[in-house]
Amino acid sequence: MQRFRKIAIVALIALAAIIVLQNTTEVTTRFLLWEITAPRAILLAVTLVLGYVLGLLSAWRHAGRKASRP
Secondary structure (H helix, E strand, O other): OHHHHHHHHHHHHHHHHHHHHOOOOEEEEEEOOEEEEEEHHHHHHHHHHHHHHHHHHHHHHHHHHHHHOO
């Protein structure tokens, strides 16, 4: 099971890298009052990292709540 997990993680990282590298067109992104022009690859990479970090934080918080229950 551990081997499958490592293979799946490597495959997902490779897939994410391919998607990011194929999207190098400049795009303008508006968020509230900010307007940022950057390559789409950077926007995708930042979104991917933010999603991963938020998922880890959510799992960590959920695990903390489970552990504190009697």
